[in-house]
Amino acid sequence: MNSAAENLCLSLLSNCRTLRNLKQIHAFVYKSGLETDPLISAKILLISAVQISDAIDYARRLFIHNPNPDVFMYNTLIRGESESDSPNNSVSSFARMLRESYSPPDSFSFAFALKAAANLRCLKTGFQLHCQAMVRGLDTHLFVGTTLVSMYGECGFVVFARKVFDEMNEPNVVAWNAIITAYFRGNDLSGADRLFGLIPCRDLTTWNVMLAGHTKAGDLERAKGLFLRMPSRDDVSWSTMIVGFARNGYFDEALRVFRELVGSGNRSNEVSLTGVLSACAQAGAFEFGKILHAFIEKMGFAWISSVNNALLDTYSKCGNVLMARLVFERMPGKKSIVSWTSMIAGLAMQGYGEEAIKLFHKMEESGTRPDEITFISILYACSHAGLLERGHEIFSKMTGIYNIEPTIEHYGCMVDLYGRAGQLHKAYNFVVQMPVPPNAIIWRTLLGACSFFGDIELAEQVKKRLSELDPDNSGDHVLLSNIYAVAGKWKDVDTVRRLMAEKNMKKTPGWSMIEVDKVMYSFVAGDKLNDITEEAYNKLSEITLKLKVEGGYVPEVGSVLHDIEEEEKEDTLSKHSEKLAVAFGMARLCKGRTIRIVKNLRVCKDCHSFMKSISKVYELDIVVRDRSRFHSFKEGSCSCRDYW
DNA sequence: GTAGGGTTAG
Numbered sequence: 255m256n257s258a259a260e261n262l263c264l265s266l267l268s269n270c271r272t273l274r275n276l277k278q279i280h281a282f283v284y285k286s287g288l289e290t291d292p293l294i295s296a297k298i299l300l301i302s303a304v305q306i307s308d309a310i311d312y313a314r315r316l317f318i319h320n321p322n323p324d325v326f327m328y329n330t331l332i333r334g335e336s337e338s339d340s341p342n343n344s345v346s347s348f349a350r351m352l353r354e355s356y357s358p359p360d361s362f363s364f365a366f367a368l369k370a371a372a373n374l375r376c377l378k379t380g381f382q383l384h385c386q387a388m389v390r391g392l393d394t395h396l397f398v399g400t401t402l403v404s405m406y407g408e409c410g411f412v413v414f415a416r417k418v419f420d421e422m423n424e425p426n427v428v429a430w431n432a433i434i435t436a437y438f439r440g441n442d443l444s445g446a447d448r449l450f451g452l453i454p455c456r457d458l459t460t461w462n463v464m465l466a467g468h469t470k471a472g473d474l475e476r477a478k479g480l481f482l483r484m485p486s487r488d489d490v491s492w493s494t495m496i497v498g499f500a501r502n503g504y505f506d507e508a509l510r511v512f513r514e515l516v517g518s519g520n521r522s523n524e525v526s527l528t529g530v531l532s533a534c535a536q537a538g539a540f541e542f543g544k545i546l547h548a549f550i551e552k553m554g555f556a557w558i559s560s561v562n563n564a565l566l567d568t569y570s571k572c573g574n575v576l577m578a579r580l581v582f583e584r585m586p587g588k589k590s591i592v593s594w595t596s597m598i599a600g601l602a603m604q605g606y607g608e609e610a611i612k613l614f615h616k617m618e619e620s621g622t623r624p625d626e627i628t629f630i631s632i633l634y635a636c637s638h639a640g641l642l643e644r645g646h647e648i649f650s651k652m653t654g655i656y657n658i659e660p661t662i663e664h665y666g667c668m669v670d671l672y673g674r675a676g677q678l679h680k681a682y683n684f685v686v687q688m689p690v691p692p693n694a695i696i697w698r699t700l701l702g703a704c705s706f707f708g709d710i711e712l713a714e715q716v717k718k719r720l721s722e723l724d725p726d727n728s729g730d731h732v733l734l735s736n737i738y739a740v741a742g743k744w745k746d747v748d749t750v751r752r753l754m755a756e757k758n759m760k761k762t763p764g765w766s767m768i769e770v771d772k773v774m775y776s777f778v779a780g781d782k783l784n785d786i787t788e789e790a791y792n793k794l795s796e797i798t799l800k801l802k803v804e805g806g807y808v809p810e811v812g813s814v815l816h817d818i819e820e821e822e823k824e825d826t827l828s829k830h831s832e833k834l835a836v837a838f839g840m841a842r843l844c845k846g847r848t849i850r851i852v853k854n855l856r857v858c859k860d861c862h863s864f865m866k867s868i869s870k871v872y873e874l875d876i877v878v879r880d881r882s883r884f885h886s887f888k889e890g891s892c893s894c895r896d897y898w
Numbered sequence: 899g900t901a902g903g904g905t906t907a908g
Contacts, residue, residue: 296899304900329900365901400902431903462904469905493905525905532907563907595908627908 259286260294267297271557272587273309276301295320299327303334307559308588310338328355329362336370344370345379352386359386361395368401372408380405394422400429407436412445427455431463438467462490469498474507489521497529500536506774508533509542516549524558531564538852538879540572542772547581559585563592570600573850573877573884591622599631604884605893607639614648626658633667637674638883645671666696673703678712694724701730705737713737728759766831766853770842777834787834794837797868805867810860832861832878836868848875856880866890 263286266279280298288294295316303313317323317331328351335344348367351359359367364387371380384402387393393402399422406415415436422429430453437446446467453460461484468477481487481495492515499508512530515522527550534543547565555561562585569578582589582597594617601610614632617624624632629652636645649668652658665688672681681700685692697720704713713734720730731754738746767776781787801807832853839849857865857880865876870890878885886893 293899300900326900333900361902362900369902397902402902404903426902428903433903435903459904464904466904488904490905495905497905523905528906535907558906560906565907567907590907592908597908599908625908631908 260288260291263288263291263294264297267294267301270301271306273302273306273312274587276306276309276312292324296326296330300330303330304337308590310334314343322356325355325357325360325363328359329366332363332370333366336366336373341370341373345374348383358390361392361398364392364395364398365401368398368405372401372405375409377406377409377411380409393418396422396424396426396429399425400432403429403432403436407432407439410440412436412440412442427453427457427460430454431460434460434463435467438463438470441471443467443471443473458484458486458488458491461485462488462494465491465494465498469494469501472502474498474502474504487520489523489526492520493523493525493529496526496533500529500533503536505533505537505539509537509539509774522553524555524561527555527561528564531561531568535564535568535571537767537769537774538572538850539769539772539774540574540850541769543568543572545772557586559587559590559593562586563590563596566593566600567596570596570603571879573604573879573886575600575604575606589620589622591625591628594620594622594624595628595631598628598635602631602635602638603879604886605638607635607641607644610635610639611641611644611648624652624656626661626664629656629658630663630667633664633671637667637671640675642671642675642677662690662693662696665690665692666699669696669699670703673700674706676703676707678703678707678709682712682716692719694720694727697723698727698730698733701733705733708737708740710737710741710743726757726759728754728761731759732761762855764831764853764855766835766851768835768839768849768851770839775835775838777831777838779829779831781829781831781834786838789841790834790838793841794833797837797840797872801864801867801871805871807864807867810863830858830861832857833864836865836876840868840872840874846874848877851876851878853878853880856882857885862892862896866892 263279263283266282270276270279276298283289283294283298299313299316302309302316313331313334317327320327328347332344332347332351335341335347344367348359348363351363364383368380368383371383384393387398392398399418402418403415406412406418415433419425419429419433430449434446434449437449450460450464461480464480465477468480477495477498481491484491492511496508496511496515499505499511508530512522512526515526527546531543531546533539534546550556550561550565562581566578566581569575569581578597578600582593585593594613598610598613601613610632614624617628629648632648633645636642636648645668649660649664652664653660669681669685672678672684678700681703685696685700697716701713701716701720704716717730717734720727724730731750735747735750738750764779765776767774775786777787777790832851835851836849839851843849857878862885865878865885865887867890868874869876869887876887878887883894
C-alpha cells in the first residue's frame, strides 16, 4: 500500500523539470523518511539522469550512495550517461555492472551502452559490447540488434551494420530505418534509395529518415520532393526540412517553411525553432528573429536551453548584443558551454574584447570548463580588440592549464593577433615556428595584415608560400595587387592582373542581404536589372551625388584596380552589393530606422568610407556584418575604428 | 517502473 506521503512525492516528481525543483522534492522525501523507498529513489534517479539535461552529476552521486543498485538503476545511469557530454562514463558504468552487480546486464543495458559507443564513434567499444552481447545470447535480440546496426553505422562501418542486419531474424521497420540511416551515414545515397524501395512496410519515420538523409547530403530538391509526396507529416518532418534549408544556406526557404508550418496549424517544436533561428542568425534577419522571440515566450518554449542558445546566437549575429545578453542572463538552469561560448563570440564580433574576457573569467568561476571552441572565440575577441598581451596569456592558459592541444585555428587566431597589432615579423616568426605546418588560411591571414600595413616585402614572401599551397586563389592575387596599387607600383599591379587573366581566375562574387518587412533581399555585385535592383540603383545614384556634394566623399579606387579598365573603376565600385543593399534599405525603410546588412566577404575600404559618409550626411545608423566582424556606423565613424 | 530508427544551438 502506498502511503499518502509516498503518493504526494510521486506526484510532485512527475511534474519536476529543473534540478532546483528536484532538490526541493528530494529534501521533502528525506523529511518524510522515504529516502529508502525503492520506487521513489528509482524515480529520482531517472529524472536526474535522463529527464533533466544538466543533472547527470547529481544522478551519479545518488547512485554512489546506493549500497546495492538493481538492474533498473544501473540501466538508468548507463542511459543518462550515454546521452551526456561524456558518454565514456556510460561505458565505465557498464563495465562496473559486469564486475559488481549481482544480476548481469540485460537487453536494456546493452541498448544504452551501445548508444554510448555510437555517440563516441568508438568502434572498439562497440565491438567489445557486441562480443559481450553474443556471449549472453542477446545479439539477436531485436532491440539490441537494431542498436548494433546504428552503432556500426555511426562509426562509419556500413558493412558491419549490413552484416548484423542480414543476420536479424525478422527485421521490423525500425531495423530497416536503422540500416537506411547507416547507408546515408556512409554517403551511399543510391544504396539508401535502393533499400527504401525494398522495405516491406513504411511508416512515417521511414520517410523522415529519407528526408534527413537527403538534406544532410545537401540535396534539398530531392528532400522537398519526398516531403511533398509523403502520405503524412509530423513535427519531425517539418523540423528536418527547416534545419536542412538553414544548414545549406537557403535561409529564405527556411523562414518560408517555418511560416507555412505555423500557418498550417501543425505543431512546431524546439528543433524547428532552433532551425529557423539559425537561418535568421546566418542571414541577419533581426525583425523576424524578434517575432520568433515573442513566439517562444508565448508558446512556452522559453525554458528549453537549446532554444535560448539559438535565440542568443541570433541576436548577437544580428548585431544586437544587448538583447543577446538579456537572453543569456535570463536563461533558466545551468548555462551550458554553448551558451557561454556563444555569448563570448557575440561580444567578440562587436569588438568588446574586455567584456568578452570578463565573461570568460566568469565562466571559469562557474565551474564550466572551456573547450577548444571557447578558446577560438576568446582569442578572436583579443585579436579584434587589439589586446595583444591578454591574447598571449589566454593562449598559454589553454595549453598550460587546460591542457588543450592548439589546432590550426588557434594558431590562426594568434597570427591574426600579431598581424592586426602591426607586429608583422613576430607574426611571421610565429608561423614558421608553429608545430603544425601552416596552411593557406594562416598565410592568407598574414597577407591581409601585410596589406593593411603596406609591407610589400613581406607580402611578396608570403604570397610565394601561398602560391605553393593554393596557387589559383583569386583573393590572394587581389590582395597583392591592392598592396602594389596603394604603393603606386603600377607595373607590378599589371603583372598580377595579367597572371589572373591568363589563369582565368574568377573573383568570389560578393553578396549582401537586407531584411525589409521581414523578407530577406539579397544583392550581388553588378546584379542584372529587375524591379528590385532598379530601385536600388536609382536610390544609389541619388545618394552618391549627395555624398559627393555634402559629405566630401571621394571613391577610393584602389580596391578595384585588379579586374577592370580605368574608366570603369568608379562605376564598378558603385555596384558593390553592400551599397545596393543599403540604398534599397534607405528607399524602403522608414526614415531613422537602423539599416542592417549582412555581407559574405569583407567590406572594402571604399564601401567602408561610403557608409561612414552616409551615417553623417543622412544622420542614419548602419550596421554591417561582414565576414570577419560587425561594423556599426554612426555620426561619420565606425565601431571598428577603421581596424578590420 | 527503462528500450531500438528520424529533427537540436557555439
